[in-house]
Amino acid sequence: MEDKRMDEFPESYPMSGGDGAYSYAQNSKSQRGYVEVSKEMIKEAILKKFDINTLSTPLNSIFVADLGCSTGPNSFIVVQNIVDAIEHKYQLSKYHDEIPEFQVFFNDHASNDFNTLFKSFPPKRKYLASAVPGSFYGRLFPKGSIHIFHSSHSLNWLSKVPKEIMDNTSPAWNKGRIHYTNAPKEVVEAYATQFAMDMESFLCARAEELVVGGLMVLLIVAVPDVILSSEFTICTQLDHLGSCLMDMEKMGLVSEANLDSINLPIYFPSPKELMAVIERNRCFSIEGIQDLGQDKQVRIESLTLTLRAALRGFFEKHFGNDIVDEVFDRYLEKLANTPIFLNLNENQKTFVLSVILKCKPNY
């Protein structure tokens, strides 16, 4: 086995590191809301679908992996929920005096700020902790070694920007935009194809790594199939962010070439689209699917901070450090002056979809 992950997946866009005012650690409360909502769902899935009788636990240990952990705060809550739920299940079973040890693997790109993650590990934790740096679109763990995979808000990040949208000779060239919203259908298709290919790679890698009887819990940011003109989603938000950059280009603050060459490697599927990708892959059965709803009680300020924490690294890599403040100041102003963002909680239709998957027996 030669590990080519570094070559195949050279692009990474870590969340803002450290724990300062604009860090991901301080600006991931929106994601945390879903962690709370998903707690009961995870508990129920483990109680009903995680079969400790047929489970292969060769080392009398349970291995849990969180994929796309970033600098951690939400990840620590999730893995604690998972460990508690499994422990509870063992306590209710005939194995109540053979509670296994837990080892948790925290995964993210090698460029993620793992130093901050490690420094904020909960001091009293019920598990042995390790980190696995690398792209989850490739293999990360030995075959048949992980009992529970979890990933929240990470599969929306593509492994790369689709090539053709960067090619000015292609009909899919995405000139003047940073994302696929309101783009020609070739651009939208290029993004959708990249998402489908990435999910296929992800599912194939995990199918090899998951223990027979193990579970995978995925939380993915999704958009409805149809969006009314009075409504908005994260895609609308990114379109507005792009238009801030276009304004700056017109003012000479950003070069045309620089604007044309930036494209966000993010995709937001509809539930139908996500299900189709999982079914086409054929490794996993869908054991549960749930709409975790919208992030309520948000304000345009928090919307801006969350987006900033997620995209700062990407923007700095592309434009340099100086521009980030200006982009997000303008963005906040634009949202404040756009009618659909006034009635924020009513009009936003972005939601989070949770999916519980299990390896099919023949895999």
Add this chain to the structure above:
Amino acid sequence: MEDKRMDEFPESYPMSGGDGAYSYAQNSKSQRGYVEVSKEMIKEAILKKFDINTLSTPLNSIFVADLGCSTGPNSFIVVQNIVDAIEHKYQLSKYHDEIPEFQVFFNDHASNDFNTLFKSFPPKRKYLASAVPGSFYGRLFPKGSIHIFHSSHSLNWLSKVPKEIMDNTSPAWNKGRIHYTNAPKEVVEAYATQFAMDMESFLCARAEELVVGGLMVLLIVAVPDVILSSEFTICTQLDHLGSCLMDMEKMGLVSEANLDSINLPIYFPSPKELMAVIERNRCFSIEGIQDLGQDKQVRIESLTLTLRAALRGFFEKHFGNDIVDEVFDRYLEKLANTPIFLNLNENQKTFVLSVILKCKPNY
């Protein structure tokens, strides 16, 4: 299992992070020399002592852990040597078409610069890589999960400074010194006891984690039982480093209280002492022991840089950032003016001891 490692082992002294001129990454060539020397020894141990017939490899994977990896350069070479040797052994055996997958765990304190480690991972490597932050004087891995443990130059670091040498009411109070060389016998005994206790904790934890049939390779910096007055060891060096601080105290550059309260948590056993600790523990049989010799061709400049990379973090924590340059400038000058350091390669008697251990069958 409640993990209390963070509470029990609060002290950590990471090597200098990053890859700048004074970093550990750039100043660990002395350690690298031993990595080269130990290559053949590791190869032979795996060939002769690592029994792949009786080995329990439940996942058809081999798990390797390097304990005290720091920011990596030497660690990458060592684990590659180990993986190559095991692969070679499989190729020679009846399992030649069942070469296992390898997962390597890189361990160091949570305060180690893992970000630099991850960024410098060899891009084409034959193993899946993960990191385990935490003190190796506690449990780090699930029971019976690791096939090969390796640790080089790390077990010389104690889990903490012995309490009594910090207590000004104790006969073991180590006033005016930073280490145990030329100290009263109570100080030397306190250090020796701490080393023995730490080794005991280390061996007990590893005995739980090692797979039946697995191996442990330890490289430990050691000193002879008897040292002539014309010779010197790392202990003599540290005594000179301490005397630089004493000079600075006399000049008012360092406070007396600050000098009295600094003690290096490092210990250098003699071979006899190390063997006694391992035998008293009773979990492991000693399968091999080798004197890897002295670090030859060194100069006082490289001696100073190596010590600086290893101790900077510790000194900065104690004295603040401003003092480190001055201490090591003075140290270099002191070595240059001390006769035994003139004929450096002839007079230095510090050496590295390599020990190959295997779990005894009843463990």
